[in-house]
Every structure is written in C-alpha cells, then in structure tokens.
Amino acid sequence: MDLSAINPVLLIAALMSAATPVLLAATGELVAERAGVLNLGVEGMMIIGAICGFAIAVETGSPLVGFIAAAAGGAALSLLFAFLTQITLANQVASGLALTLFGLGLSALLGQGYVGIKPPRMPDINFGPLAELPIIGQILFSHDPILYFGILLVAGVWAVLKFTRVGLILRAVGENHDAAHALGYKVVRIRTFAIMFGGACAGMGGAYISLIRVPQWTEGMTAGVGWIALALVVFASWKPWRVLLGAYLFGGITQLQLNLQGAGVAIPVEYLAMSPYVITIVVLVVLSADKSAAPGSLGRIFHASH
Amino acid sequence: MIRLEKRPEPNHLFAYLTPLLAVLATFFFGGLLFTVLGKDPVTSILTIFWEPLFGEFAFFYRPQLLIKGAPLVLIAIGLSLGFKAGIWNIGAEGQYIMGALFGAAVGLACYPAENMLIFPAMVLAGAFGGWLWSMIPALLKVKFGTNEILVSLMLVYVAEQFLASMSLGLLKNPEGFGFPGSRNLQQYASAHNGEIIAGSGMHWGVVAAMIAVIFAYVLLARHRLGFAVRVTGAAPRAARFAGVNPSRLILFCLGTSGLLAGLAGLFEVAGPAGQVSIDFNVGYGFTAIIVAFLGRLHPIGIVLAGLLMALTYIGGDIAQSQLGLPAAAIQVFQGMLLFFLLALDLLTNYRLRIGRTEAA
Numbered sequence: 219m220d221l222s223a224i225n226p227v228l229l230i231a232a233l234m235s236a237a238t239p240v241l242l243a244a245t246g247e248l249v250a251e252r253a254g255v256l257n258l259g260v261e262g263m264m265i266i267g268a269i270c271g272f273a274i275a276v277e278t279g280s281p282l283v284g285f286i287a288a289a290a291g292g293a294a295l296s297l298l299f300a301f302l303t304q305i306t307l308a309n310q311v312a313s314g315l316a317l318t319l320f321g322l323g324l325s326a327l328l329g330q331g332y333v334g335i336k337p338p339r340m341p342d343i344n345f346g347p348l349a350e351l352p353i354i355g356q357i358l359f360s361h362d363p364i365l366y367f368g369i370l371l372v373a374g375v376w377a378v379l380k381f382t383r384v385g386l387i388l389r390a391v392g393e394n395h396d397a398a399h400a401l402g403y404k405v406v407r408i409r410t411f412a413i414m415f416g417g418a419c420a421g422m423g424g425a426y427i428s429l430i431r432v433p434q435w436t437e438g439m440t441a442g443v444g445w446i447a448l449a450l451v452v453f454a455s456w457k458p459w460r461v462l463l464g465a466y467l468f469g470g471i472t473q474l475q476l477n478l479q480g481a482g483v484a485i486p487v488e489y490l491a492m493s494p495y496v497i498t499i500v501v502l503v504v505l506s507a508d509k510s511a512a513p514g515s516l517g518r519i520f521h522a523s524h
Numbered sequence: 525m526i527r528l529e530k531r532p533e534p535n536h537l538f539a540y541l542t543p544l545l546a547v548l549a550t551f552f553f554g555g556l557l558f559t560v561l562g563k564d565p566v567t568s569i570l571t572i573f574w575e576p577l578f579g580e581f582a583f584f585y586r587p588q589l590l591i592k593g594a595p596l597v598l599i600a601i602g603l604s605l606g607f608k609a610g611i612w613n614i615g616a617e618g619q620y621i622m623g624a625l626f627g628a629a630v631g632l633a634c635y636p637a638e639n640m641l642i643f644p645a646m647v648l649a650g651a652f653g654g655w656l657w658s659m660i661p662a663l664l665k666v667k668f669g670t671n672e673i674l675v676s677l678m679l680v681y682v683a684e685q686f687l688a689s690m691s692l693g694l695l696k697n698p699e700g701f702g703f704p705g706s707r708n709l710q711q712y713a714s715a716h717n718g719e720i721i722a723g724s725g726m727h728w729g730v731v732a733a734m735i736a737v738i739f740a741y742v743l744l745a746r747h748r749l750g751f752a753v754r755v756t757g758a759a760p761r762a763a764r765f766a767g768v769n770p771s772r773l774i775l776f777c778l779g780t781s782g783l784l785a786g787l788a789g790l791f792e793v794a795g796p797a798g799q800v801s802i803d804f805n806v807g808y809g810f811t812a813i814i815v816a817f818l819g820r821l822h823p824i825g826i827v828l829a830g831l832l833m834a835l836t837y838i839g840g841d842i843a844q845s846q847l848g849l850p851a852a853a854i855q856v857f858q859g860m861l862l863f864f865l866l867a868l869d870l871l872t873n874y875r876l877r878i879g880r881t882e883a884a
Contacts, residue, residue, distance in 0.1 A: 258673065298863065307528075307874070308866040311612055311673065315813055316862040323855030327561075330850055437852075442681045449674045488689035495678040499664075506670040521528065 224477045229470075230357050234365060237469025239264070239423040239431065239440075241368045243447035244454070244461045245375055246419025251451055252379060253412035254392035254515035258314025259299050261444025262321025263417045264424035267292040269325040271425025272337055272435045281340040285364060285425050292421020293414045295321055300413040304406045307519050322438060332435045340364065340430055364426055369462070371419070376458035388412060392513035395520040405520050420444065442495065449498050455511035464501075471497055528874040538872040543818055543825070546864035547832070553864075554857045563847055571847060572839030572854075585838050587725025591796050593834035594729040595620070595788035597827055599812035601736045602781030604821040605743075609756040611777045615661065615676025616785040617809025618683035619654040623786025624793035625690055626653025628800050631715035632695055632706055642714040646790060647728075654786015655779050657683065662778035666771045672778065680809070688802045695800050706800040709793065717795035729791030733830075736784055741823040749776065785809060814862045833858065 243260050250257050270291030275284025295317065302313040343366065345359040379385035388408060391398045395405045427443065428435055446468060454460035475490045483490070555565030576585035599616045606613045613619075627650030634642045661675040695706040709715045720726050744750035752773055756763040763770070788808065797804055815833050819825030840854030 302863065302866050306867045306870040308869060312817060312862075313866055315614065316859060316866060319810060319814065320856065320859030320863060323852050323857075323859050326852035327850055327856055330852070442678070445674060445677050449671075449678070452671065452674070486689055486693070488685040488692075492682045492685035495681045499660075499670075499675050499678050502674060503664055503668050503670050506664075506668050521530070 224474075224481060227353055227356050229473055229477060231360060233466060233469040233473040234357075234361065235431065235469075236472045237465040238365050238368045239426045240443050240447050240450060240468055241462065241465035242364075242371065242423035242426065243420040243444055244450040244465060245368070245371050245458065246416035246423075247447055248451050248454065248456060248458060248461055249375060249379075249388070249419075250409075250412045250416035251516055252392045252456060252513055253388050253409050254395055254513050254518065254520075255303065255409050255413055255416075256310050256314070256517040257296070257299055257317070257413060257416055258311060258448065259296070259317025259321065260314075260416075260420050260447050261440055261442065262318035263292040263295050263420035264321075264427075264440045264444045264447075265325040265438065266295045266321045267421025267424030268428040268440060269329045269332070269424075269435060270421065272428040273328065273332055275337045275425075275429055276332065276335055279338050281338050281429050282363075284337070284429055285422055288421040288425030289418040290421070292417040292419070292424065294417070295324075296413050296417025296420075297410075299417075300410045303519070304410055304413075307521055310517050310519070318444070326437045329435050329437065335435065337429050337433055337435075339433070362430055364422070364430065372458050372462045379458065389513070392515055395515045395518070399520070399522060405522075409520070420447070423447070446494070446498050449502055453501055453505055455505070456513065457511070467501075468494060468498070527877050528870070529877050531873055531875055534872050539820065542868040542872060543820065543829070543865060545868050546818070546861055549864040549868070550857065550861045553860055557853065557856060557860075558849065561849065561853060563849055568843055568847060568849060571843045571849075573835060575842050576835055576838040585842070587719075587723060588838045589831060589834050590725035590730050591727070591834075592837050593830045594727070594733045595792055595808045596812050596815045596833055597733040597830035598729065598736055598788040598791075599781070599785045599809060600815035600819065600826045600830060601733070601740045601823060602784035603812055604816040604819070604823075604826060605740065605753055606777035606781050607757075607816055608744075608821050609753045609773055609777055610760065611774055612673045613658060613661070613676050613778050613781045614673050614813070615658070615679045615809070616781060616812055617805055617807065618676070618680035619657045619782040619785035620789035620792075620809045621680075621683040621687050621805050622657040623650040623654035623789030624797075624804060625687060625695070625789075625800065626650055626656075626786070627790030628706060628709065628793045629690075629695060631709055631712065631794065634714070635707060635712060638714045640714070643717070643728075643794070646715060646794060647787065650786050650790025651783045652786070654789060655783040657786070658778045658782020659775075662775050662782075665774055665778075672774075676778075684805070687800070687804060691800050691802050691804070697799075704802055708798045710795075710798040715794055717791050727791065727795045729788065729795060732787055732791065737823045737827055744823070753777065785812075811858060814858055817862060818865055 243264055247257060247260055267288035271284040271288030274287035275281045299313055299317045302308040303310050340362045342360060342362050349355045349359040387403055391403060391405050391408050399405050424440055427440060432439060450461060450464045453464045471494050475493050479487050479490050551569055555569055558565045558568040603613055603616060627646040630649040631642060631646045657679060660679060661672040664670040664675055665672045691704045691706060697705060697707045717727050752768040755766055756768055756773055793800060811833055815826060815829045819829035836854055836858060843849040844851055
C-alpha cells in the first residue's frame with residue numbers, strides 16, 4: 219500500500235471528469251422533476267445515449283457528432299416515456315422502470331458490433347498559457363469540452379428556472395398542474411419538452427461514459443449511474459447548483475475509491491467498489507427528512523378532465 | 525379528434541383483455557424487430573413460443589418452464605403486494621442474491637455432514653437473507669421517510685459486489701484450484717434442491733411458488749391485511765381513516781417481497797444454478813417486475829405471466845442457437861411487452877371518444 223502515490227491535484231482534476239456523467243443526467247432529470255414528472259428511466263436513457271454516442275462517433279470519426287447523436291437518442295427514448303405518461307396516462311414509476319428495462323435490452327442489441335472497438339478521442343480544449351499555471355491549470359484548464367458544457371448547463375438551467383418566463387411556467391406546471399392548466403398553459407406539451415430535455419441530457423451523460431470516461435462499449439456499462447442521478451436530484455433539493463456540488467462529491471468518492479484500489483489498500487476491491495452506492499444511501503437518509511422542496515405535482519398524473 | 529373520457533369505474537372486460545392485447549402487439553412489433561435483424565418474423569415467433577411447448581424436443585424444454593418460471597412467480601407475488609399498496613420494491617435482484625448467499629453459506633458450512641435438517645435450515649436462512657436485505661429500505665422509509673425505490677435499487681449494486689467478494693473469498697471452493705465460485709451444491713445430497721418428480725422440472729422452489737400464490741390469493745381476498753394493501757393503493761387517505769398503519773404495511777410488504785425473493789435465490793443456488801458464482805444472478809429480480817404488471821398484480825395472473833415470461837427465456841435460448849437471434853433481442857421483446865401493457869391500460873380506466881368535444 220502506497221498512499222503517497224495519490225496525487226491530490228490529479229485526483230481533483232479526475233473527479234470533475236468522474237462527476238460529469240451523473241451531473242449531466244441529474245441536471246436533465248431536475249428539469250423534468252421541476253415540471254412535475256418523475257422519470258425513473260434515467261438509467262435506460264443513459265445507456266441508450268452511451269451506445270448511440272459510441273456508434274455514431276465510431277462511424278463518423280467525430281466524438282462531437284457522437285454526443286449530438288447521444289442527445290438525440292436519449293430524447294427519442296424519452297418520448298416513449300412521454301407518450302406513456304402524458305398521453306396514455308400510465309403510472310410514472312412503472313413507465314420509468316419499463317424505459318430502463320427496454321433501454322438496457324435495446325442498447326445491448328445495438329451494441330453487438332461495437333464490443334472491443336476504441337472510439338475516436340475527444341481532444342481537450344487548448345487554453346494555451348492558462349493550462350501552464352501551477353495546480354490551478356491542471357485542475358481547471360485541462361479538460362474536454364463536454365465537461366465545461368456540463369457546468370454551463372447547470373448555470374443555464376439555474377438562470378432559466380430563476381429568471382425567465384419559461385422557467386416560471388415550467389415551475390408552475392410542476393407545482394400545481396391544475397392551476398397551470400386553468401391559466402391556459404399546455405401542461406402536457408410543457409411536460410413533454412421537459413421530459414425530452416431530460417432524455418437528451420441523460421443521453422449525453424451516457425455518451426460521456428462510453429466516449430471519454432471508459433472509452434469503450436460494454437453492456438450495462440452505466441452500472442447504476444442513472445439511479446445515482448435520481449438520488450442526486452433529491453440530495454440537491456431540486457436546486458441546480460446543489461446538483462453540481464453533489465455530483466462533485468459523488469465524483470470524488472468514485473475517484474478516491476479507484477485511487478485506493480490502485481494504491482492497493484488492504485480493503486478488498488469489492489467493498490471499495492460498493493462504497494459510492496452505500497454513501498449515496500447514507501446521503502439520501504440524511505437529507506430525506508426535508509421534502510418541502512419537492513415540486514407539488516411531482517409524480518401525479520395530469521388529465522384535463524379531473 | 526380523439527379524446528379521453530374517464531370511466532366512472534374500471535372496465536373489467538378491458539382489465540382482462542389488455543394483457544392479451546399487449547401480447548399480440550408485442551408479437552407484431554417483435555416480429556418487425558426480428559425482420560430488421562434479418563430473421564423471418566413468423567419463424568422467429570414460432571421458435572420462441574411454439575417450439576418449447578410442442579416442438580420435437582418439447583419433452584426437454586417443458587420442465588424448463590417450471591424451473592425458469594418458479595423464481596419469477598415467487599418474486600413477482602411478493603412485489604405485487606407492495607405495488608398494489610404503492611410501495612415500490614425495485615431491489616428484488618439484490619434480495620435474491622442475499623437469499624442465495626445466506627442459504628448457500630449455511631449449506632456450505634455443514635459440508636460434508638449429511639443430515640435431513642440441512643436443507644430446511646438453508647431455506648430458513650435464504651428467506652432470512654432476503655428479508656434482512658429488504659428491511660434496509662423498509663426501515664429507512666419508516667424511520668426517515670427515505671425513498672424506497674432508490675435505496676432498494678442501490679442495494680442491488682451493493683449485493684452484486686458482495687456476491688463477487690463472497691465467490692472470490694469466504695465461500696470459494698477450497699478444492700476449486702483457485703477458480704472463483706463455491707462448491708457445487710448439486711453434488712451435496714443434503715443441500716441439493718433436486719427434482720421432486722424426475723423429469724418434470726418440479727423442485728422445492730416450484731412448491732414454494734404455489735404456496736405463495738395461494739397465500740397471496742387468500743390474503744388479498746379474505747384477510748384484513750389484504751384489505752389494507754388494496755385500500756392503501758386505491759386511496760391512501762381513506763386507508764388512514766380505515767385504521768391502516770402505514771409503517772406496519774411498509775414493513776410487511778417490503779419484508780414479504782424480500783423474503784420471497786430470498787427464497788427464490790436459495791432454491792436457485794441449491795438447485796438449477798448449483799453454486800455461488802460472480803455471475804449467479806441473471807436478472808430474475810427485474811424480469812419479475814414485468815411479470816407482476818403483466819399478471820395485473822393478481823396471484824393467478826402472475827402465474828400465467830410467469831409461465832409466459834419463462835417461455836420467452838427458453839424460446840429465446842432456442843432462437844439464439846437455431847436462428848442466431850441475439851440474446852438481447854429477447855430482453856427488448858420483454859421490455860416491449862411492459863410498454864404495450866402500460867399504454868393499453870388506458871382502455872381500462874378511460875373511454876376513447878371520437879368526435880368533437882361536447883359542451884359540458
């Protein structure tokens with residue numbers, strides 16, 4: 219065991235990358251939940267994004283096109299959820315589970331020809347002299363564009379929800395869909411867009427795993443990150459900046475656990491590998507006392523006849 | 525313009541009809557999927573659904589129906605109680621693993637002693653393991669109001685890591701030349717969950733599944749607790765007034781489903797699977813969710829749905845070896861089934877009206 223092999227600067231730089239998939243997925247889910255939709259299909263949308271992004275990046279040779287395809291794939295799958303919950307008024311919990319089960323199967327089917335291939339690499343952004351700064355340079359200016367996009371997305375979602383009319387309407391629909399309907403807002407249409415936005419973000423989160431974090435395709439490679447994203451939204455009390463904080467906390471645990479494995483700590487690998495899930499449960503317990511922040515109509519079915 | 529009108533009460537005809545319609549729709553779209561994969565749709569569907577039951581080698585496949593169906597029915601019966609009451613145990617896969625580990629550990633600890641009491645002790649330990657694992661989300665929900673969906677699911681990943689650690693460590697076969705995995709319980713008479721009637725596929729897990737079905741049926745139809753389950757799902761506020769204690773109901777529903785999933789795991793590890801290994805779990809805990817919904821959360825319906833789902837597994841294996849159909853295609857097929865069921869359920873509670881909106 220050699221703990222001195224763990225370099226704190228590298229650890230912090232790596233945790234930002236480890237946090238990005240869950241950050242993207244959780245930000246998308248946050249928007250859907252603020253609109254009153256509980257979509258438990260995040261894991262399914264992520265894995266579809268992972269394979270769509272991977273396949274298209276390999277075929278076109280462009281990781282950026284891959285990410286766009288991943289967003290489209292996630293959004294397309296989320297439309298199935300939107301159809302089930304908004305048009306046929308199915309139970310949101312059951313529909314979300316269906317989406318995950320279906321997504322896991324479909325991604326395995328689509329990914330058959332892509333096992334063992336290396337995807338094209340996404341180059342890091344060149345910040346020039348900024349990257350040369352000691353410590354700060356490596357932590358802040360040595361990453362791929364999607365990582366920065368994730369942070370901008372959080373800022374964007376925060377600003378839209380807080381300051382714009384669109385954000386106000388979205389929140390109104392989430393807090394009380396009957397009142398929003400009475401005011402003339404198209405509840406179903408707004409929720410469908412929110413669901414699709416969530417799907418696109420989850421898809422990109424999945425692609426980040428298959429294109430940048432792991433750079434390969436294996437079945438079920440999202441391994442529960444989608445569910446952790448759902449937990450993260452609760453952790454964040456439905457506030458965007460807290461999603462960022464939570465994601466970095468989670469990324470830190472994931473990365474530290476990997477570093478400890480590498481350093482050969484006396485704890486068996488399996489127990490280190492289960493630690494992110496166990497810590498997520500502990501965090502959920504600590505924070506679940508306060509549910510006051512949850513949108514009022516979260517998980518409730520809306521039909522204009524009620 | 526098509527619009528929806530809420531029925532005053534659920535339509536019973538459609539409640540029975542929707543699973544059948546969903547199966548037909550899945551046949552159709554599954555056929556399309558198989559065509560896209562370059563297979564003949566009719567041959568594919570027949571291979572999956574006809575071959576295991578009436579084909580040339582049906583004598584070999586039919587017992588498999590009970591072997592694959594029993595764990596699905598056992599788990600789904602437990603899940604259905606919770607689902608009915610709005611308590612979502614999604615972590616049956618983890619409870620299944622823990623049941624298998626607890627049960628197998630008892631059997632392996634007794635090796636090589638032969639005693640009639642070993643297997644019953646393993647059954648108890650398996651049930652206890654699953655129950656214990658489900659008590660974590662249950663108690664956290666009761667004490668702290670933590671979301672049971674997320675906690676039970678996280679525990680699946682924890683259980684998988686635990687399984688890996690056990691099959692590489694504590695439960696590893698000392699005579700296994702260093703390969704991961706435990707001793708094979710099929711070769712240990714006192715711990716083996718063998719066929720009760722040779723060639724039928726009938727093992728103790730099937731018996732347990734039958735008992736669970738009867739138990740759930742009586743509970744829901746005749747017992748006060750079953751009434752509490754139903755009324756909580758239909759109208760949580762009314763349930764409070766009817767004197768239902770929500771905490772006790774959560775402990776009961778999650779506990780029962782954990783116990784049954786644990787049993788399913790034990791019967792599997794001591795029987796068809798034979799040993800604790802890293803890839804011991806094959807997703808029964810998740811497929812059982814589809815079974816529970818397809819069976820309309822009704823005990824008899826779950827038996828039929830469990831057999832149908834077992835058929836897709838067996839037929840899927842045959843289609844894989846004979847037609848080269850990818851294994852994942854069957855998973856997509858099963859997912860589709862759940863989609864259509866959820867979508868068509870609309871017809872049970874709503875009426876489709878074609879035409880212009882009438883003045884209210």
